[in-house]
Amino acid sequence: MSLLETTPSIFLENGLEIKLKEIHSAPLISSWVWYRVGSRDEIPGKHGISHWVEHMQFKGTEKISSDEMEKSVSRSGGAWNAFTYLDWTTYYETMPADKIDIALELEADRMVNTTYDEKEVESERTVVISERQGRENSPGFLLSEALHSAAFRIHPYGHEVIGDKVDLESIQKNDLHRHYKTYYSPNNAVVSIAGDFDKEKMLKRISDLYQDIPSGNDPPRVNRPENPQRGEHRLTVEGPGETVLGDVAYHTPSASEPDFFPLLILDSILSGPQGLNMFGGGGISNKTSRLYKRMVEDKEVVVDIHGGLPATIDPYLYTLKFILHPNSTADDALMILDEEIQHIQDAPPHMDELKRAVKQTQALFAYGGESITNQAFWMGFSKMFASYEWVTKYLENIAAVTPDDVQRVAQQYLQQNNRIVGIYHPHKKGNYNQ
């Protein structure tokens, strides 16, 4: 079954939304539970709490111990994990079809019954801090953190999902438990399941497992829209390393806005097609994109450049990331980048470039559709910031973009006074030799 086929939502009385897709190509089922909570819902002093709650969800319930959770899924050969992002947190299991009930029971149980033990909270505190320290080892993370902080003074998107160390040191068990009880409820969740099952039987099983879980109150939302940026922000980060990195981020609209699709095409033309698939499928290289050709090949000012336009609920960022060529300067790289942006602002792209973007998108869907995990992922993911139609009409919306649309969004959003430029400067040199 193609990723593009529609599946209607089913709602239980407690508000739980269920999306089911039968796919019988392999004896596998992928089950996801999505919660509308992420770093977007965090307040000062509690940055990182959503991600830490995700870690606590592996600590067990009164019915299923942590050990039993791990072993029962692993024993079946299932793949499982969880992710916390800006707008959502999700848990998934992809299992042999005859073992899926383990996952279904586990997820229904931990929606409301996770135990919060003081000792476990403290043990996980050091694990989460260690996860953050691992990321701090990367210059790219340090630059990205500074850039987000400069881009969002008011909105919580200014903080990394992993959270701030000072908050990770001070958040207490009661804070975590309160966050869990506030956001983990059926009316704030979506269950998306794809694979080798009978839809009616699966729906009955999901209903049996979830229908007695009471609805929660509508969770509070942080409503702190970012003010329009008035002028370009520039920042530098210094640290260890040998290589200069650059991030250039433009404020862009949310994924549900009509301009998001022309922006995706713009990104494809400038820096290559976006990878759509979280689980396999792979990507397509960007060697013929305008920025790669000009900055890496013609002018040799950078050794690599990539773009990213994440799909989010609130307006977020289109970011171009580059690694500077050792014989170049950040100013040289920015000058060439600006020339290319000016070029697309001055003249609409050729129709061939748009056709290519459509073909690339078709291919990425075909690759991603091979994975049942991707199929279930997309049903839930799209519900976190828009609707499932966002996926099923994706190709149609991409194909409807005109050269003038692309030129218009380039003119509207890729303005210097709408961007943040971040440069990572290594403050010493010294290479490792034999």
Place this chain on the structure above:
Amino acid sequence: MTEQDFSTLNIKSLPGPDDITRIQLKNGITLLFRPNMNSMAVSIGGYIQAGSIYDTQDKLGLADFTTSTLMRGTKTQSFQEIFDSLESIGASLGIGCGPHTAGFGGKALAEDLPTLLKLLADVLINPIFPKKDIERVRSQLLTGLDLRAQDTNSMAMLEFDKTLYKGHPYQYPSDGYIETIEAIQVKDMAAFHKKHFGPKEMTLVVVGPFEPESVISLAEEHLGGWLNEEQVGPLQVPDMATPENSVENHHIIKEKSQTDLVVGTIGPSRRWEGYYSALLGNSVLGQFGMMGRIGESVRKKAGLAYYAYSALSASIGPGQWMVLAGVAPDNRDKALDLIKSEIKKFVGQPISSEELRDVQSNYIGKLPLSLESNAGVTSALLTMEQHQLGLDYLQNYEKMNQKITPESILEAAREYLDPDRLIISSAGPEL
């Protein structure tokens, strides 16, 4: 929780002799093909005996540099033309380098298989190593080495390999060092290509919605005429003994927040008869659930690391059996003590029958998931061919799995792991 009993594979659904076509093209290239009529896409993969073990001391990184430049231009197409052909149809093709082989992989919509194979053949057979492009790639490789020098994980592994494999071709990084990359010239690449790239011992795997005859015909058309009389045969690498005693080293990278730690020793090759016992044993040690016994001890109970697991890396020659962890610099020694203690326990007594049952079931259950996509099947067929496991390997998997005992795992563990003879490498801020 309701849980059904031991997993059982549906053997007939797994790739096997009935649906895998394995033939030799006219020039000796081995072609493996498995149809997947449900798919709209095709996956290809393969390898040539042109890995980094063929590098000379003063030109370390030559194999990697050469493979990185194959797509920079051919006798008939420029770099931009090659990538224009690929990207305009949403296809991908990449070529990389390991210790023994140069490997390639790609995918495309099914109707574009002819284009993909034609391009593959052109870049493998007809590269011209344009000088300007070579310098561009050199800059990229040197920048990669600068980034490597700041990566605690890469540097810990580099130190580990250098110490563990002292005197063996595996001691060197396939991406070389700054001075060796700077020393490589176009003529070195052309000579390397002439000597090591050719149809001898080359394997090509195709998985997608086709009849075997059409794939064979396409492979013959594009690759079957490739001959290279000067191509040399594969090099045999020597074995390595377990280190005589423990060696510890730390590579300082200032201002880092975390230290990466690698603790391990020589492991089995992929063709060792006890490999599967070692594999299941490794799962108990540091994989199963949330990273096995190591994860339980270092992450879950002590809260010392976000990641802590064991890994078995096995290929043609002597492999590696190691534990990896990322820890706060102050916790390095504490984590090391816990890791050593778990290794000691692991070689001290057999695992429990429950642990064995857990990992046996895990390996059987996850097999269908690994074969879900065309790329997954491609990867499995490449492993089967490279290590001569036989076309019925996947269909025999369950039987092989169930023959493993706690005693065979203990025997495999004792063959390689000795808590008093470990290489301990770390990278991070000063200790």
